[in-house]
Amino acid sequence: MAVNLPALEAVLAVPGVRVAASPGAIKHLGRDDIALLVLAEGSTVSGVFTRNSFRAAPVQVAESRIASGGIRALIINSGNANAATGAPGVQDALAVCAQVAQLLGVPEESVIPFSTGVIGERLPVKKMVSALSVAQEKLCDDSWPAVARAIMTTDTAPKAVSQVVLVAGHQVTITGMAKGAGMMKPDMATMLAFICCDAAVEQSCLNELTREVAAKSFNRITIDGDTSTNDSFIICATGIAGQPQISSSTHAAYNELRDGILDVATELAQRLVRDGEGATKFVTVRVCGGAEPGECLAVAYTIAESPLVKTAMFAGDANWGRFCMAIGRAGVQDLDTTGVALYLDDVCVARNGLIAPTYEDAAGTAVMAKDEYVVRVELGRGACEEVVWTSDLTHEYIRINSEYRT
Amino acid sequence: MAVNLPALEAVLAVPGVRVAASPGAIKHLGRDDIALLVLAEGSTVSGVFTRNSFRAAPVQVAESRIASGGIRALIINSGNANAATGAPGVQDALAVCAQVAQLLGVPEESVIPFSTGVIGERLPVKKMVSALSVAQEKLCDDSWPAVARAIMTTDTAPKAVSQVVLVAGHQVTITGMAKGAGMMKPDMATMLAFICCDAAVEQSCLNELTREVAAKSFNRITIDGDTSTNDSFIICATGIAGQPQISSSTHAAYNELRDGILDVATELAQRLVRDGEGATKFVTVRVCGGAEPGECLAVAYTIAESPLVKTAMFAGDANWGRFCMAIGRAGVQDLDTTGVALYLDDVCVARNGLIAPTYEDAAGTAVMAKDEYVVRVELGRGACEEVVWTSDLTHEYIRINSEYRT
Incomplete structure (x- = not known):
């Protein structure tokens, strides 16, 4: 029922980012519902999150860990939001992250969790943990389409967009994906959206860029006026492109990167609306x-x-x-x-x-x-x-x- | 589809109030869509109105005339809201009032108009004027059910409620009616609601009572969150009951009357929700x-x-x-x-x-x-x-x- 929703076209690998999807049997059997993103060492990561008071457990964990820096992996599941689950929900999210950290050999605090799906039910940690080793084995550069599909809930099709821009004369690849079709009035960010690029961006500068892009893209859409407990919008910058690190929004390179990321974010945000639940317009x-x-x-x-x-x-x-x-x-x-x-x-x-x-x-x-x-x-x-x-x-x-x- | 909406029961005549309904062919042929209420001389009338910026022409006329006092008649139509019609819409409303005034032999300024229906179309003044003389001939004490039916739009059934209360030891009859099933989040008042009683109430005191009742009844319902351009809630007090005039909210009689009117208003407000468009709950x-x-x-x-x-x-x-x-x-x-x-x-x-x-x-x-x-x-x-x-x-x-x- 989506409205002129483009099919996935060439979704580009981002140097410094490996991705994988695997089936965790969280809500439906036989479909991928776990997505794993692994970032090169030295990447910077920034995020904006829902302002709903019932912020989900993974939102709490991810926000706090992003503030400490050093993020190396993102673990995302669909089918269960792990929201309104209190302290046990936080423990569940931490347990999944710990397993990812062990598999990848990275610090526990460097793994951040994201969940989307039914609110109020406990996360099936055991099922997820057994799916993680499958995901780890499948990690590669170019599984973005499968990953974009794994994070869907009521979406009728995956949404992922790539763009190559010049930043300070260096070629930078930007690839983003997003999911969400209902409970959709992002307030700081949308249901779940992730944009990776290989530019080098200093942390506080990336934070500013993330807020600026969210305000003009995901924070300008509404399907039903309902703001999710799990809204998260994340930008990862691996620094592999090799351009001089962007450390201020006054740099010309900041504008070049911001414009590229904003294009991707706006296209993703509009695709969420095109695929809005039941949408014909x-x-x-x-x-x-x-x-x-x-x-x-x-x-x-x-x-x-x-x-x-x-x-x-x-x-x-x-x-x-x-x-x-x-x-x-x-x-x-x-x-x-x-x-x-x-x-x-x-x-x-x-x-x-x-x-x-x-x-x-x-x-x-x-x-x-x-x-x-x-x-x-x-x-x-x-x-x-x-x-x-x-x-x-x-x-x-x-x-x-x-x-x-x- | 209404949810436990009670059928009309004994709707009581209010001494000092005559009512009539007639067919004006405004939107549908062969149904009453004009209602006329005529008040005894000396009645006090108060109202609260929508805060929508696109206030309908009749709302503008009624509010200003109520402020001047001396109201003798209310002319109500369904099928056309006379909203977003600008200065010509106001002229249309005034023309209908002038015709009512001439038929009844009362001053033009003593007639107040109310409209509900499609927004943005001109009022069919000619059709209405020719229906007015029919309405005038039918004026009587006990046509409340027909009148409650004439003001309906998407309502599936008329809503009218009566109650008899003792005020300062005098028997006071309260009868109210209301319409509205969608575009329903009253902001000061509901689509259209009218409550008449035969108590004697001083003007500023009736204003206070109207605001108090609206806040606790019609301003506590929502069907779809959409606030109409035509919301109006009117209380008329004819004074025929003969009790000493209520002139302050500190009087015990004020509370007696307020409680009775609030009961009627709350029941009407709840009936609007019960008959909410498509409601099953x-x-x-x-x-x-x-x-x-x-x-x-x-x-x-x-x-x-x-x-x-x-x-x-x-x-x-x-x-x-x-x-x-x-x-x-x-x-x-x-x-x-x-x-x-x-x-x-x-x-x-x-x-x-x-x-x-x-x-x-x-x-x-x-x-x-x-x-x-x-x-x-x-x-x-x-x-x-x-x-x-x-x-x-x-x-x-x-x-x-x-x-x-x-």
Whole structure:
């Protein structure tokens, strides 16, 4: 049901990163649900994590270990989120990491865990441990497609993207993967997304880059407004490319790398929306003319999460009054509705707060019949602009989420 | 599809109030879609209205006229919201009021308009005007059921409730009606609700009572989180009961009347949820142990509006991790999840932030299989408590809202 979701194309190996997938029988038999990423010594790793108060056990472990540095391996499972599992959940995550460390001969603290799946159930540590040695044996440069598939839950297809950019004149390879189709309103990061590159980046500088990229990519999508307990977005930089280490965001090389990583992150974020649970539409919501970015985002998210707007999108019904309703309830202080305009692609639907004299319903309906289009709102209050990407609300979303545990 | 929605029972005439319904052919032929309420001279009227920035034309007119006092008639239509219609929409509303005033021989400014239905289309003033004389001829004491039916949009049944209370030893009759099944998260008031009584209440005191009742009834429900452009909640007090005028909220009579009106308002608000678009469940979300009311409401609304919680409710699936997810993303500052407990009716599902040792999935599933139950969250931070009523998210909701304009 995905909306123009591209198939995996040439996913490039990243020098300094070995990957593998293996079957752990966590939720379903016979599919890979364990992914292992091993990084060259000297890599820097940064991450941003969910702000949900019920942060999952692996999020707690990964965040604390990343802060200490020296990360060498990422162990990821799907099928079980290891969230709302308290102290025992943390022990489970640590046990899995310890096993990975032993197999690889690296310090326990250098292994970070990630989980996604059902919330509230204990992690099947024994099953996972026995799958780890299989994964270790399969480690290689080019298993990214299998790994991207192993981390899926309700995703209909794997998402992975590569790009090669020049950083300080050196060729840098960037490969990223992400998963997530529901419980999707990332708040700092998305469900699970990992981007590896072979640039050399100093730790604090990578932290800044990670926050900057997250804010403009994964933090600009919403499928159902629900923020996961397990959201994590990780960037790994192995340094193998050999360019001078980037140590400040004022360097030209920082911008070169940031732009490359942002391209990959934005493409991954949009693919998550294209594969949103039950999605039949991919909609860009652009809000311009705000007095400050916050009010643009408030309007964009209110539109993107309104059940009535999303069902109208599903129906392809240019019921533009619902857009006005959503704009009006977004909490913009002293909004003068006579300054508001609404466009569907290039069709001006409303201007000065009411229907445009030239507007005909057929024109709006033609736009909303497409599987991709832009909703543009002009607030007429200033020069700020923000973009959010979203999907529609469909029967299939209801079916998927009312049958999820069965 | 409504959940245990009671049929109309003895809806009582209110001395000093005459009502009528008539067909205006606004959206559908052959059904009453115009309602007229005429009040005795000397009545006091108060109202609270939507905070949506795109406030409908009738909301603007009614609010301003109520502030001036002397209200004698309410003219209500369904099928067209007269919202996002700009200055022409206001002219349309005024034209309808002028016609009512002429028919009744009262000042134009004493007539207030209310509209509900499709947003963004001009009001069919001519059709309405010709239906008004029919309505005027039908005015009587006891047409409340027909009137409650005339104001419906996607409601499956009319909602009207009566109660007789003693106020300062005098018998006071309270009758209320309300409509609304979607675009339903009242913010100051619900879609349209009107409560009439024959008590005598001084204007500023009635204003206070209206705000107090709205906060505890219509402002405690959500079906889809979408706030209408037309929300209005009106209380009319004709003074015919003959008790001494209530002029302060410190009077015992104020409390007597307030309790009676609050009972009627709460019952109406709950009936709106029971008849929520596509609803198969009526769920009470009670959040206790908050440090302040705002955080209790934030948690209650996040649960009540989460698409994932609402689809689990539809499925009758005790997927309690979704409740944790919603609690965790509600924005409660420094929430210590180890102090959080979750109950489904009397079944303790989680305690200390993780699954309760005694909990079995079958017990939770048994509660969520019922068509009415209570979700109780203990935050463990203080003594505040708030309640919100909601419904589930179903295939039927999607069907209704993707076919609304067809």
